[in-house]
Amino acid sequence: MAYTITEKILLAHADKKTVAPGDFIYAKIDLALGNDITAPIAIQEFEAIGAKKVFDRRKIALVPDHFTPAKDKKSAEQAKVLANFAKKHKIENYFEVGRMGVEHALLPEKGLVGPGDLVIGADSHTCTYGALGAFSTGIGSTDLAAGFITGCVWLKVPETIKFVYSGKLKKWVGGKDLILHTIGDIGVDGALYMAMEFTGDAIKALPMDDRFAMCNMAIEAGGKSGIIEPDEITKKYVTSEGRKKKGVFYKSDEGAKYHKVIEYDADKIEPQVSAPHLPSNSGPVSKFKKVNIDQSVIGSCTNGRISDLRIAAQILKGKTANSRVRLIIIPATQKIYNQAIKEGLAEIFLKAGGVFSTPSCGPCLGGHLGILASGEKAIATTNRNFRGRMGSPDSEVYLSNPAVAAASAIKGRIAHPEEV
Secondary structure, X not given: OOOOHHHHHHHHHEOOOOOOOOOEEEEEOOEEEEEOOOHHHHHHHHHHOOOOOOOOOOOEEEEOOOOOOOOOHHHHHHHHHHHHHHHHHOOOEEOOOOOOEOHHHHHHHOOOOOOOOEEEEOOHHHHHHHHHOOEEEEOOHHHHHHHHHHOEEEEEOOXXXXXXXXXXXXXXXXXXXXXXXXXXXXXXOOOOOEEEEEEOHHXXXXXXXXXXXXXXXXHHHOOOEEEOOOOHHHHHHHHOOOOOOOOOOOOOOOOOOOXXXXXXXXXXXXXXXXXXXXXXXXXXXXXXXXXXXXXXEEEHHHHOOHHXXXXXXXXXXXXXXXXXXXXXEEOOEXXXXXXXXXXXXXXXXXXXXXXXXXOOOHHHHOOOOOOEOOOOEEEEOOOOOOOOOOEOOOOEEEEOOXXXXXXXXXXXXXXXXXXX
């Protein structure tokens, strides 16, 4: 029987001889993830049913990344719940402030997720790890509690949509632009509870950071997961810098059944911008050149990696942000933060009039470190621009790649990188 890569991974983790879309399976998990918003609820449920121990203290990750360093008493209490639980159950992968980062950048960096894994996380952007050839998906906090206890999760095997990107990307176009263009094409529910499999010549040429950005935003099309078949680029990433999790390199069979196949000419795609208040409101940056901005944010689990900061610094070097614009740069992890300092990127950002902040989800979810006031407009490398997502419900958020966000900070309006 011919299987997609997603079906192969799920079959390998379930006590079944075959699987098919629509089947319900009880699958073993390789990692269960929680953060300072979702894990406290899971921990409350864990304790409410009288559970005494976790299924495996090495296969749980707790990352306080949303409201930390704590912005107020309530957020401090949330983070404390994680710290206490980690201490009580001797959780190996608990990451305190100073060692933590935005969870979906941190776990791959630490080698905790890899090809062929089944990963669950009480955060919708857990689908990020599909970039490594894993099946990873977001779940609710009560399901996370069950995962903490049993090491398993109930799942319905999703159908798969295959997205084929042919051609070569233009300058200043990356994975973020491909996924924004795709979501704009199929809509925010165009892949509802489906696996989004990304393939084609353009994908095979994408660096790992761009692959993370694409799979990260599968959820914005309603996807259950995003996934890219692992290859030599994947192998180089998972075996570099001392990472030990080499994993299993699955690939889709010829003859595997797909819900549909959608093809794109990648060389025709321009840098994209998504207008408020949905990621699907995407189009070429040229459509938005009359939009003035008050803030530019470069960071998040989508575009806060070192390659993203290098791109932004390339645009900003020797230039200054518009005096009306707040430029906020938030590296996704401590390692990225330190690397940006070593390479002189932080100095470029500071000289440009920006602020270079500690790793955090920060303004992406309207947490802190960059909340918008009523009537303000921001361009951001984040993944969502829902009404009120970054602060006031009367504010507006435009999504873009790092190059566009940096160029826009300089011009004081949404701008193509070539304008600066």
